[in-house]
Amino acid sequence: MRIGEFIAYLNTTKDTVRHYEDLQLLTPKWKGSMKDYGEKEIQDYQVIMEFKSLGLSLKDIQLLFKLKQSFGCGDSQFINEVVVQLTNHLEVLRQEEEEIKNRRIQLEKQLDEIKELL
Numbered sequence: 001m002r003i004g005e006f007i008a009y010l011n012t013t014k015d016t017v018r019h020y021e022d023l024q025l026l027t028p029k030w031k032g033s034m035k036d037y038g039e040k041e042i043q044d045y046q047v048i049m050e051f052k053s054l055g056l057s058l059k060d061i062q063l064l065f066k067l068k069q070s071f072g073c074g075d076s077q078f079i080n081e082v083v084v085q086l087t088n089h090l091e092v093l094r095q096e097e098e099e100i101k102n103r104r105i106q107l108e109k110q111l112d113e114i115k116e117l118l
Contacts, residue, residue, distance in 0.1 A: 064082060
């Protein structure tokens, strides 16, 4: 399929698709002078969106895609790297969550102090 069909099917933009191509996350085949987007590109785009929804950066996603290209989806090294990346991201989220909790507690205390003055 051509890029117009691809972006309509996935509800995205040409700029997004081109950016992912520049990052080598999407690698459509060439048919003559035109790019042809197939099932692989659809699946890759959906994986990108899934990883982004988990909060992974495009840099992290690039690393995972490079490993997938080098070793294949079912390779243990690839799977281990996915686990490492997701575990690291989970730890970052836990730290952010703790920081937010501490700020919330501090704000609640300040609000209580202000209310006592009234």
